[in-house]
Amino acid sequence: xxxxxxxxxxxxxxxxxxxxxxxxxxxxxxxxxxxxxxxxxxxxxxxxxxxxxxxxxxxxxxxxxxxxxxxxxxxxxxxxxxxxxxxxxxxxxxxxxxxxxxxxxxxxxxxxxxxxxxxxxxxxxxxxxxxxxxxxxxxxxxxxxxxxxxxxxxxxxxxxxxxxxxxxxxxxxxxxxxxxxxxxxxxxxxxxxxxxxxxxxxxxxxxxxxxxxxxxxxxxxxxxxxxxxxxxxxxxxxxxxxxxxxxxxxxxxxxxxxxxxxxxxxxxxxx
Amino acid sequence: xxxxxxxxxxxxxxxxxxxxxxxxxxxxxxxxxxxxxxxxxxxxxxxxxxxxxxxxxxxxxxxxxxxxxxxxxxxxxxxxxxxxxxxxxxxxxxxxxxxxxxxxxxxxxxxxxxxxxxxxxxxxxxxxxxxxxxxxxxxxxxxxxxxxxxxxxxxxxxxxxxxxxxxxxxxxxxxxxxxxxxxxxxxxxxxxxxxxxxxxxxxxxxxxxxxxxxxxxxxxxxxxxxxxxxxxxxxxxxxxxxxxxxxxxxxxxxxxxxxxxxxxxxxxxxxxxxxxxxxxxxxxxxxxxxxxxxxxxxxxxxxxxxxxxxxxxxxxxxxxxxxxxxxxxxxxx
Numbered sequence: 345x346x347x348x349x350x351x352x353x354x355x356x357x358x359x360x361x362x363x364x365x366x367x368x369x370x371x372x373x374x375x376x377x378x379x380x381x382x383x384x385x386x387x388x389x390x391x392x393x394x395x396x397x398x399x400x401x402x403x404x405x406x407x408x409x410x411x412x413x414x415x416x417x418x419x420x421x422x423x424x425x426x427x428x429x430x431x432x433x434x435x436x437x438x439x440x441x442x443x444x445x446x447x448x449x450x451x452x453x454x455x456x457x458x459x460x461x462x463x464x465x466x467x468x469x470x471x472x473x474x475x476x477x478x479x480x481x482x483x484x485x486x487x488x489x490x491x492x493x494x495x496x497x498x499x500x501x502x503x504x505x506x507x508x509x510x511x512x513x514x515x516x517x518x519x520x521x522x523x524x525x526x527x528x529x530x531x532x533x534x535x536x537x538x539x540x541x542x543x544x545x546x547x548x549x550x551x552x553x554x555x556x557x558x559x560x561x562x563x564x565x566x567x568x569x570x571x572x573x574x575x576x577x578x579x580x581x582x583x584x585x586x587x588x589x590x591x592x593x594x595x596x597x598x599x600x601x602x603x604x605x606x607x608x609x610x611x612x613x614x615x
Numbered sequence: 616x617x618x619x620x621x622x623x624x625x626x627x628x629x630x631x632x633x634x635x636x637x638x639x640x641x642x643x644x645x646x647x648x649x650x651x652x653x654x655x656x657x658x659x660x661x662x663x664x665x666x667x668x669x670x671x672x673x674x675x676x677x678x679x680x681x682x683x684x685x686x687x688x689x690x691x692x693x694x695x696x697x698x699x700x701x702x703x704x705x706x707x708x709x710x711x712x713x714x715x716x717x718x719x720x721x722x723x724x725x726x727x728x729x730x731x732x733x734x735x736x737x738x739x740x741x742x743x744x745x746x747x748x749x750x751x752x753x754x755x756x757x758x759x760x761x762x763x764x765x766x767x768x769x770x771x772x773x774x775x776x777x778x779x780x781x782x783x784x785x786x787x788x789x790x791x792x793x794x795x796x797x798x799x800x801x802x803x804x805x806x807x808x809x810x811x812x813x814x815x816x817x818x819x820x821x822x823x824x825x826x827x828x829x830x831x832x833x834x835x836x837x838x839x840x841x842x843x844x845x846x847x848x849x850x851x852x853x854x855x856x857x858x859x860x861x862x863x864x865x866x867x868x869x870x871x872x873x874x875x876x877x878x879x880x881x882x883x884x885x886x887x888x889x890x891x892x893x894x895x896x897x898x899x900x901x902x903x904x905x906x907x908x909x910x911x912x913x914x915x916x917x918x919x920x921x922x923x924x925x926x927x928x929x930x931x932x933x934x935x936x937x938x939x940x941x942x943x944x945x946x947x948x
Contacts, residue, residue, distance in 0.1 A: 478657045479737045479783040488741055489782020493755040498741035500732040500859050536734045537726060540860040595861055 376458035378559040380422065381566040382451040384441045385611070386413060389574045395443055403578035406514040406585050408526065413443040413573050414495065415506040415604075416469050416485075422456065423463035425556060430457055438470065440485040440495060441571075452564075460556040464567050468545040468605065469505030475533040476501075497531060500593055504531040505543060506604055508576050515589035526589040528576055530597050530604075541593075543601040547608045555613040566614040572607045579603030640665055642722065645799035647807050648836050651722035653736060653794060658787045660794065663773035668792025670770065671785060673947040676760050677740075678750035685743065685789075689718045691945055694876035695796065701887030711748045712853060714887035716872060717880055719939070722794045725841045729869045729885040732859045740789045758782050798875055798939040799836075806933075807836070814933055821930025824923050825874070828899075831912045832871045838934070843868035847903035847913045848884055855885065866907050878935040892931060896924050 386393040388400050388410070399407050417439045420432040432453055442448045474486060485491030488498070495504045508528040515524040534542035549569065557565035577583040581599035583591070591597050640662040644651060658664075672689075675681040689695040695718035702711050713729055727733040733742060743749045744757055761767050761780050768778035775784050803822070805813035814822065825833065834840040843856040845867040856865035869885045883889040889898065899917040903909075919927065939945075 476734065478654070479735070479786050480657065482783065487782050488738075489754045489758045489785070493753060496741070498733070498738070498745050498754075499728070501734055501738050535860060537731065538856075538860045538862065538865070540862065593858075593861070 372458045372560075374457070376561050377455050378458050378561050379452055379454045379564045380456050380461065380557050380559050381564060382417075382420070382453070382464060383566050383568050384417070384449045384451070384571050385568060386441075386443050386449070386571045386573055389572065393443060393573050400574065402574070402585070403582040404584040406512050408510050408512045408577070408585065410443075410508060410510040410573060412507060412509040414440060414508075415571075416440055416495070416503065417451065417466050418470055418474075419467040420451075420453065421465040422453075422461045422557075423465060425460045425462050429465075430459070430461070432456075438474070438484070438486055440491060443573075456559050458560045460558050461565075462554070462556045463548060463550040464557075464569075464610070465546065465548040468547055468608075469531070469543065470503040470533065471544065472533040472536075475503055476536050497529075497593065502531050502533050504529050505545075506530045506576070506601070508573065512585045512589070515585040524589075526585045527592065528600055529592040530601050532593060532597065541595065541598055543597060545601055545605040547605065549608055549610045551610040551613050553612075555615075557613050558615050563615060568611045568614060570609050570611045572609070575607035576600060576604045579606065638662070640795070642794060642797075645797065645804070645836075647804070648799060649723065652725055653722040653790075655722075658737065658790055660791050661774065663770070664775070664788055664791040665795055667770045667774045668788040668790065669945075669948065670766075671761075671789050672792050676764070677744055677752065677757050679752040683750050685718075685740070686947060688715045688743075688749070691942075692879070692940055693717075694798070694879040694940055695719060696880045698879070698881075701882050711746070713885050714882065717876060718793055719796055719798050719876065720837055720873065721796065723837055723841075726870065730856050730859050731843060731870055736790050736793065737783075737786045740786055754782060758785060761785065796939075796945060798936045800938045801875065801936040802933040803930075804936075815929070817926050818930045818933045821926035821928070821933075824919075824927050825930055828917050828919060828923075828927075829874075832910070833874050838874035839871045841870065843870055844910045845869075845906060845908045846871075846899075847906075847909050847916075848888070848898060849904045850906050853886065864908060868908060874931060875934045876936055876939060877931055879940055892928055893924075896927060900924070 388398075391398070393410065393413065395413070396409055396411050399409055402408055418437055420437050422430045422432070424430065436453070439451045440448060470486070474482075482488065482492075486503075488496040492503060495507060496502070497504060506528070507530070510526055511524050512526050513524055515526045517523075518525045530543055532541040532543040534540065534544070549567070557567055559565060577585075577600075580602055583600060583603070588596055591600055640660060642655065642660045671677065673684050673686040675684045677684060688697040690698055692698065697715040700715070702714055716729065721727070721736055724736065727736060727739050728742070733739050741754045744752050744754050758780060767780055771780050771784060772778045774788060777784075802813045832840060832842065832844055832846070843865060850867045854866045856868040857863070859865075877883070877892055881890060883892070883895050889895045896919065899913060900919050901916060903913055903916045905914065
């Protein structure tokens, strides 16, 4: 009871604030622009993800150490409270998030119309158009000689959408490295001349408590998104590294993509 | 497309006026060939671009230790194949699993590699560079090595108007060189363009036989329809097109190769298993093996008499193009 009493004045204050902010919202200038940040926070179940040093357990009961965890986020849409969408311009809508590179984990979208955004939607991977377009248009993180190095299959032209590598005592010994390596390289945009596997996935994320990102000229809110790397190997298919340590462009990769589709979650929104 | 070519010629002419020290260069479609598939509007051929591409093609620094260039496996004297090697031989003497096809008439290619894994010539070179069995280098590192070589910035300036060396420009230059490797001056071509004496009577009969017995797949002026087929050779581990599409209907299918310049490109098939053209024709006559997705036009073998075989082989020799393997413009300078 005591705590409740203590909270009461704050609740009142909060309610007042909400009312005040509601008033403000009624008068959002349609030409006002602001920024929003998508922060990708890689975790493993309840823990912060740490490359190399920490041993994690998979649902199949196997131990793993993760040495690399990278994925493409593209074609971002922000959904307003009325359900209408702001589509981030195509040329600014490709990001490669790398666990080894802290800066890559914070995506700042600028020139976003002021509004209250309840959800963020994006593609996990790279669309088929960008997989097949002229090389001179592939700049930055889409340039196979620069940003996309290591995330591009040259023998079967196309981007790797998600790459997780590491070691596991359950994986077979790799003769080249003398390590028990596992490699999940997931891609496949559906094929150009012939139809083939399509591992392009979409995520649509909303804060569980309904918190919205209130973009204003003066306010730069953040969607804080946790990305649970354990979901790559665990889910509708619990992947065993004894049998599938190397999963690249093959039929089994579809299971891994189905697993990791649910690895993203809005933890909270900072306004 | 016609308009595009017209444009090339115009550009070439105006370039000549500005700078008469070098002769400008343009891609000219042989009149009897179909329209090319390459999108020249994204990569206009110039002499400077072609020459830069040629230097890159013969530069060992595209490999990890400087030992292997594109030209090491694609030798002009062998119509840009790896003469004498059934499967390719790369860095540290590592052995690949497939036979190097000729780098020839690529402007008409719809896909590249025996399995068609690459759909755009401009993306192609990354594959051999990054293949651990071939050049074993990363493309990003190749670009940074080229940036450090003093010869390149002025060449990129001439070709693309910038000294800033980037991956896409390296690829575009390599494409320019490879696109100009057109082979269309065999005796067959002369015949096709109206010189009725260019072929002997036997060769003319051989041509008709190839059209009826092989033309289902080795079709048109390029002698390939660029499709993927299982031609009934015995299959081992390599499932060909299946590797790219993961579609069971594509297992054991390989891209139909051209029949041009065969004299220079032995051995034959995707793994270089046949050493002679005689052995290839014997395969179609008597050696066909049943396996999944075998093409109906070969599943019972192709009926060819001994006399017909001789005429087919004679005709195939009329598809050799000496100018192609001797053209100095294509050689390392």
